[in-house]
Amino acid sequence: MKSIKIGNSNWKASAIALGIMRMNVLDSNKAVEVIETAYKNGINFIDTADIYDLGKSDEVFGEALKKSSLTRDNFYIQSKGGIINNNGKSKSFPEGLRYDFSKKHIIESVEGSLKRLKTDYLDSFLLHRPDTLMEVEQIAEAFDELETSGKVRHFGVSNFNPEQYKLVQSGINQKLMINQLQFSIMHxxxxxxxxxxxxxxxxxxxxxxxxxxxxxxxxxTIQAWSPFQYGFFDGTFINNEKFPELNQKLKQLGDKYDVGKNAIATAWILKHPANMQVILGTMNPKHIEDSAAGGDVVLTNQEWYDVYFAAGNDLP
Incomplete structure (x- = not known):
């Protein structure tokens, strides 16, 4: 598994990360298998968010890490915060549906994640989706407090456009290093x-x-989420009869490089010189192993374009 440099820093992590949004449905033993499989295959970066089943995914991961053969030092752990959508289902967050980048909520989001994950710090924390009511001064105060206390080491955003990114960056003391964006062969x-x-x-x-x-x-660093999805959580394009030409091309290249289709879809993202990091969302150990193999596959430029064309794209 190759490593990439995160942002404009000396921080290096695996080019493929494991997103644990779906870990909420696993028992601790299956979750142990998932994280140990990921680590065995070179993945040392975990991505989560406080909104993932209102923190349940965090809790399952925290318990699994404790039961596993691994330790906190084996992983970089990243969380995201700012989305409130519980309709009164949890006492952990205020009721309602909104985005909230207030100092109070940002700090409470991090502290809640730390408790559920059973760790003292996050390697990175991202603002999850742009809040049009955000006050940069509030974000700055929260980030300063979290950094000074040692609770967060690095910061970034998710799903921000350039102007939103620049707006936040203009008012904080920390360098924003990450923007998490949806990107795949079909997006x-x-x-x-x-x-x-x-x-x-x-x-x-x-x-x-x-x-x-x-x-x-x-x-x-662009972190590509939903690397095997089409639409907005409409489903996976891997082995989907809606995309016969794409799957035929993925299989052809998989046979050439002796890997599966997931690995080629992963390698396609990693081929781009933007130096992206791929976030896997699967909780299937076999799919994790297959996808992780894409970190060692280097497609040719022609193969990259052939996959792009097989997905229905063209050149002017």
Missing amino acids: TGMIDFGIHTNMTDNGSISHDGSILEFSRRKNI
């Missing part, structure tokens, strides 16, 4: 826009404000 808007520059077709529409180019210039 390529940030690439399509650049390829279709000076055209008038749908591919030329910028939905994200040139976030890919902005991130490359600023040395921001």
